[in-house]
Amino acid sequence: MHLDLKDQKVQMGIAAVIFVLIFMGWFIFFRGKEDDSVLTEVSADPIEKIIGRELLASLESMKGVSLDTSLFERDVFKSFQDFSVDVPQQPFGRRDPFAPIGFEVSN
Secondary structure: HHHHHHHHHHHHHHHHHHHHHHHHHHHHHHOOOOOOOOOHHHHOOHHHHHHHHHHHHHHHHOOOOOOHHHHHHHHHOOOOOOOOOOOOOOOOOOOOOOOOOOOOOOO
């Protein structure tokens, strides 16, 4: 009887594995093709198509543009002065800008 119970468990395990494999095969291969509702085709207006073509044409014409960097080597360019102003460090605002006024968030 002990062997019969062990054989029965093995047979049940094999049957369960076969059932799972059949179900997975059906699910993968024989399932009806679903409509991909997430991927929908949006028809573009003719105006958008024209604008898109113009944009692509502009980008294509920009590929032929080359910049002359010899400008940066001229004495006139090198004589320019830097008038930039350093911005002093400013204190940060509230920890939580969306918290009610008078309410402080602590760590």
